[in-house]
Amino acid sequence: MKSTLLSKNNSYNLPVFLTDATFGVVKSLDSKDISDSKIKGIVVNTYHLLNAPGSKVIESLGGIKKFMNFDGLVVTDSGGWQIFSLIHRNKKAGKITEKGVVFSYGKLKGTLFTPEDCINTQFEIGSDIIICLDDFTPPNVDKKKTLDTVERTIRWAKRCRIQYEENLIKYGFDSKNKPLLFAVVQGGDLIEMRKHCIDKLLEIGFDGYGFGGYMIDDNGDLDLEVSEKLAKLIPDEFFKFALGVGDPFQVIKCLDYGWEIFDCTLPTRDARHKRLYNFTKEITSSSDLENKDFFKYVYLGKDKLIDSKEKISDFCDCYTCQNYSLAYLNHLFKINSVSAQRLASIHNLRFYSRLFELYTKLKIK
Ligand SMILES: [Zn+2]
Numbered sequence: 108m109k110s111t112l113l114s115k116n117n118s119y120n121l122p123v124f125l126t127d128a129t130f131g132v133v134k135s136l137d138s139k140d141i142s143d144s145k146i147k148g149i150v151v152n153t154y155h156l157l158n159a160p161g162s163k164v165i166e167s168l169g170g171i172k173k174f175m176n177f178d179g180l181v182v183t184d185s186g187g188w189q190i191f192s193l194i195h196r197n198k199k200a201g202k203i204t205e206k207g208v209v210f211s212y213g214k215l216k217g218t219l220f221t222p223e224d225c226i227n228t229q230f231e232i233g234s235d236i237i238i239c240l241d242d243f244t245p246p247n248v249d250k251k252k253t254l255d256t257v258e259r260t261i262r263w264a265k266r267c268r269i270q271y272e273e274n275l276i277k278y279g280f281d282s283k284n285k286p287l288l289f290a291v292v293q294g295g296d297l298i299e300m301r302k303h304c305i306d307k308l309l310e311i312g313f314d315g316y317g318f319g320g321y322m323i324d325d326n327g328d329l330d331l332e333v334s335e336k337l338a339k340l341i342p343d344e345f346f347k348f349a350l351g352v353g354d355p356f357q358v359i360k361c362l363d364y365g366w367e368i369f370d371c372t373l374p375t376r377d378a379r380h381k382r383l384y385n386f387t388k389e390i391t392s393s394s395d396l397e398n399k400d401f402f403k404y405v406y407l408g409k410d411k412l413i414d415s416k417e418k419i420s421d422f423c424d425c426y427t428c429q430n431y432s433l434a435y436l437n438h439l440f441k442i443n444s445v446s447a448q449r450l451a452s453i454h455n456l457r458f459y460s461r462l463f464e465l466y467t468k469l470k471i472k
Contacts, residue, residue, distance in 0.1 A: 108367050114235035116284045119180045124459045125150050125370040131175055133375050135448040138177040144456035148179045150370040153228050154186025158214050162231035170233025183234035185225050187241045195245045222263040226270040239267035241291040244320045253295050261307045264290045268311050291319035296333050305340045315346030329357045338364040356399045362466055374459050378451035381407040381440050384458040386422040393469040408440035425457035
């Protein structure tokens with residue numbers, strides 16, 4: 108596993124957990140809350156920022172980091188997942204053609220969004236890691252459909268790479284201050300398709316490779332077998348991005364397999380829905396992270412917690428835990444206060460940043 112990532116003259120420590128700030132904000136938090144929770148990076152969404160306020164607007168205001176006042180690692184998600192999951196589920200949402208995607212709703216209704224547009228938009232937003240537009244493989248589809256999505260992902264990745272190279276010249280980037288370009292590996296749960304996809308993407312050449320698609324097994328859990336095999340198929344000289352993997356135990360497994368960049372909506376979405384993540388003990392050795400019981404969920408908004416004398420967690424140093432009790436946070440949820448969402452989100456983000464600190468300290472030799 109690599110220990111650092113260089114982009115635009117800045118160095119970032121790996122492994123890293125990025126919180127999803129889809130619209131350029133983590134709901135209920137501001138950028139200082141994110142940094143104070145020791146979260147080192149975010150993922151913003153190309154498609155949503157193109158809709159509002161518009162990527163050209165962000166560019167004119169100095170780029171996403173200045174716009175948000177956030178100086179950590181910023182990744183732009185291509186928007187592929189959102190676009191294709193919508194269209195695969197509802198044909199009326201838009202149309203996928205070889206040229207690109209035509210939207211049939213929203214502000215972009217009737218416009219064609221090509222792989223080249225996707226790259227241009229990400230340059231305008233000004234992220235550190237740019238991700239190619241891909242056609243994700245829906246779950247439980249046959250081999251023919253899987254191959255179609257893989258082949259289109261490869262063809263589009265090639266076009267993205269060409270546009271990226273043109274933009275490096277246009278923007279005057281050199282090898283040190285340029286953003287990185289990642290491709291997404293599709294192929295569902297068919298390992299031979301994943302291998303075909305990664306082999307072809309390696310021929311085109313990218314800085315990193317992402318774990319794409321819905322990788323859910325029959326129990327609704329991440330398919331760890333595919334995750335492990337795919338990590339092995341990607342040579343170690345490239346960055347490995349476990350897109351969307353967020354369950355703490357699955358994160359630890361994927362870190363063990365060699366994935367080093369993670370993003371997920373889980374910690375903040377769960378916080379807003381009254382679910383906290385707590386360590387069950389002081390984690391002092393790598394074996395403490397090997398079983399699912401290193402963490403537990405705490406559910407808030409409960410009558411039984413109204414007069415609780417307990418702390419939120421015995422093993423957390425976040426702003427929320429330092430200043431407030433479990434009973435108070437529970438009360439804020441009972442009365443539907445927006446402060447409850449903020450304080451719970453800060454706690455859950457600190458759980459994730461702490462998890463990555465512990466992994467780095469205890470497991471990486
Ligand atoms: Zn806390």
